[in-house]
Amino acid sequence: xxxxxxxxxxxxxxxxxxxxxxLVPLVEQAVGKGRFALLVVPDFHxxxxxxxxxxxxxSLRGWAGDGCEIFLHGFTHLDESTHETRAAxxxxxxxTAGEGEFLGLSHSEATRKxxxxxxxxxxxxxxxxxxxxxxxxxYGADSRKAIxxxxxxxxxxxxxxxxxxxxxxxxxxxVITYASRSIPRLLGSLLWSRIATVALARATTVRLAVxxxxxxxxxxxxxxxxxxxxxxxxxxxxxxxxxxxx
Numbered sequence: 001x002x003x004x005x006x007x008x009x010x011x012x013x014x015x016x017x018x019x020x021x022x023l024v025p026l027v028e029q030a031v032g033k034g035r036f037a038l039l040v041v042p043d044f045h046x047x048x049x050x051x052x053x054x055x056x057x058x059s060l061r062g063w064a065g066d067g068c069e070i071f072l073h074g075f076t077h078l079d080e081s082t083h084e085t086r087a088a089x090x091x092x093x094x095x096t097a098g099e100g101e102f103l104g105l106s107h108s109e110a111t112r113k114x115x116x117x118x119x120x121x122x123x124x125x126x127x128x129x130x131x132x133x134x135x136x137x138x139y140g141a142d143s144r145k146a147i148x149x150x151x152x153x154x155x156x157x158x159x160x161x162x163x164x165x166x167x168x169x170x171x172x173x174x175v176i177t178y179a180s181r182s183i184p185r186l187l188g189s190l191l192w193s194r195i196a197t198v199a200l201a202r203a204t205t206v207r208l209a210v211x212x213x214x215x216x217x218x219x220x221x222x223x224x225x226x227x228x229x230x231x232x233x234x235x236x237x238x239x240x241x242x243x244x245x246x
Contacts, residue, residue: 004242005235006161006171006207007036007228008133010073012060013044014053019212024063026221027210030228031237034067039133041077042117050124057124069130069239071154072121074101075113077135100138110146118150130240131155132164137175154240156207161243170243171205178210178224180217193223197230205243206235 007027012020027036040060043049050056064070079100102110118129131154132147139147139157147155148164155164161171176196179185200206208227214220 001204003203003235004205004238005031005231006205006238006240006243007031008039008071008207008209009036010039010133010209010211011041011044011077012038012073012212013041013048014050014056015044015047016212017053017056017059019215020059022215023210023212026215026225027228030225030232034063035237035239037069037071037130037240038063039071039073040121041073041075041135042120043076045078046076049120051120060121060124061126064125064127067239069241070121070125070127071240072114072117072129072132072152074135075117077101079103079135100134100136102134102143103136103138103140105140105143105146107142107146107149110140110143111150114146114150114152153244156240161205161207161240163244171207173200173203173205173207175207175209176200176227177208178214178220180213180220186217186219190219190223193227197227201230201234206231 007030009020009023009027038060040050042051050060060070105113114132121129129152132150132152133156134143137157144164148167150164152164154170155162156175158175159172160169162169174196176193178189178193180189208231210224214224
């Protein structure tokens with residue numbers, strides 16, 4: 001049985017280019033050049049579009065040329081929806097800091113963002129996107145249908161990876177990620193990462209996700225390096241598409 005490690009860098013956008021210039025080499029050193037996914041936001045927080053920043057576009061093309069899978073990751077990464085159900089409001093408030101962009105979108109609005117975002121990223125990289133992953137891993141029912149209708153190969157949430165084309169779940173298990181918005185969240189991230197490297201040591205698939213702001217906290221940088229070193233001893237750094245049937 002092949003045990004796979006799927007590493008992803010979220011919120012890849014011109015706004016974070018300086019942080020990415022630190023984070024990408026850190027991940028490369030652990031798993032190898034091109035052996036991780038980049039989740040690209042076309043217009044992160046409306047702070048600058050991918051298509052309007054030549055320096056960022058060059059970097060993105062270079063990473064794609066190295067073999068990185070490029071995922072569409074929302075459009076602005078901002079949740080501007082009015083959530084009608086109590087469950088959706090709780091998710092929007094508790095599970096992310098106002099960034100669950102695809103949680104409350106209508107089918108038509110989700111489709112518009114998916115089509116425009118994919119075109120922008122594919123124009124920048126010259127290659128098809130690998131799939132779609134929603135900001136904060138939060139999806140509404142209309143967004144899920146729009147993703148399937150647009151024929152994306154792969155998607156994931158907190159607990160699984162699936163094929164929107166077929167509906168098949170291709171991997172299960174919690175994602176390891178980090179947070180530094182507050183001291184309790186930072187400490188919780190460090191604890192969860194330590195627990196996970198033991199609890200998931202024999203899991204078939206391990207997913208580890210990092211964000212540009214992680215490099216602002218030296219404690220998180222050290223823990224990410226430790227966790228990556230631990231998992232690369234037990235798992236093979238892989239691409240998400242390795243999960244799909246041949």
